Amino acid sequence: SKGNVLDPLDIVDGITLDALLEKRTSGMMQPKLAEKIAKQTKAEFPEGIASYGTDALRFTFCSLASTGRDIKFDMGRVEGYRNFCNKIWNAARYVLDKGEDCGQNGEAYELSLADRWIISQLQRTEAEVTRQLEQFRFDLASQALYEFIWNQYCDWYLELSKPVLWDENAPVERARGTRRTLVRVLEVALRLAHPFMPFITEEIWQRIAPLAGVEGKTIMLQPWPVAVEARIDADAEGDIEWLKELMVGLRNIRAEMNIGPGKPLPLFLKNASADDQRRLQENEALLKKLAKVESFTVLGDADEAPLSATALVGDLQVLVPMAGLIDKDAELARLNKEIQRLQGEVQRVGGKLSNAAFVDKAPPAVIEKERAKLAESEQALANFTEQHARIAAL
Known part of the structure; x- marks a missing residue:
């Protein structure tokens, strides 16, 4: 009646500017303010409100549910969480596209470093989301879930899974282990996300559950995920963090030096510890595929490095020689x-x-x-x- 609120259904379903103006200026408590409200509405929603869906709006409200302060509602957050819904949907399409041999019938499988890492991160996320929900901190619970699904699972793990799945010479057990992990981690993440986003999680879960070896008619009746401490793998976490730092450093060098993402890079490594050399050796094939690394040269203390762009991974200096790589x-x-x-x-x-x-x-x-x-x-x-x-x- 004051013309200063939004109908949540208009955010879910969308509404044209004309219909929004009609809704906000009709039956006002103070009709003389109608012109001012109309002007503000046109400025804030010049094309009306797009359809964002129920799940995006629910997740927005959860993310804003902080204690002890007033919150200014921001439509940009709703748009961001609609993108989050799309991210989950696209991740599910990628997983479903990888085939049906996911070890759901007890076949032998082998876990890669990346598989062990994402399983470990999932245990930490399960524990954190549960802990925050028990304290009614829906904002922190949704933040932990968002961080895991978007940054760890979608941005990093899906990328790290590709070299295994693309490698036609990879052992059957290793490829099966990666497909198994892709499916099972997503299935658990959907159960964690279900209270926040009931519709998209149910839709995807119906397709994912059979591949994960899970039976049931609906995600609503599935048990809440419980972290298993034995699955936390600190060694895998340390190795993957090292790998991520190295790849981010190389991406930054490419951006700073204007080097194309597909151009192979020769790498020189200085101050490489035994751990660095082990990690390099174990992940050489992955780095060559994902980071487009052409060759690795470990320099001794007395070796002179060529003029290079440098990235640091702890004490390790990652050097990219610039000669011949740029115009x-x-x-x-x-x-x-x-x-x-x-x-x-x-x-x-x-x-x-x-x-x-x-x-x-x-x-x-x-x-x-x-x-x-x-x-x-x-x-x-x-x-x-x-x-x-x-x-x-x-």
Whole structure:
């Protein structure tokens, strides 16, 4: 009656701007405010409200259910969790596409490092989600679930499963172990997510459950997942974290040096411990496939490294030689352009902060923001200048 609320069903099903205006300005307690409400509605929802679905809205409310503070509802969060629903759906399609030999009838299988890692992470997630739900912290429970499904299962594990499933020479037991893990971890994750997202989890579970060797008519009647401490594998977690750091470091180097993702990279490794060398040897095939690494060379203390871009994985230095990998002239031109832009930005913001009139009149928050902007631009300028010098020396 005040024109300042949204009908949850309009977020679930969607609504046109005209219908939304009609709903928000009809039967108002103070009709004189109708014009103001209409103006605000047009500004906030110029095309009406898209259909986000029930699960996305439910998950949004759970994620906002913090204690002791007022929450400003943000439609962007609903859109983000609709993307989360899509992520789960796409992951399920990938898993279902991998075939039906998932060890559901007790066939022999072998678990890879990545399989052991995701199973271990699942145990920690089961324990954390359960702990937070028991304390009625739906926000923290949904956060733990989101982190596991999106970042660990979808972003990393699905990627790490591909080399095994693509390898036509891989033992049958190893490929079966990966398919088994893909299916069973997803099935448990769906049960964890079911209280938050009942519809998509039921739909996917009906297709996944038979492959996971699970019987039942509905996910609603399945037991709640319970963590098994014996399945927590600290060694696998440590090895995969090392692998992830190495791959992220290589991705950053490719981005900074403008090297295409498909171009094979020769790697030099300095300060490699025995553990580093073991991990490298055990995961060499995976790195060559996923990170497009061409070769590995471990340098001794007395060995001289070529001019390289560097990433750090703990004490290990991962070196990518720049000679031959980039178009030197094109990269120098690009860097010159960035350096000129940043020099102009540093000069502009620095001049503003050295202006006494601005500093005296501007609110402290604005001044602090400008100082942060200046520091960020100066750091970026230093990085680009150093990079320019390294490439010019090639």
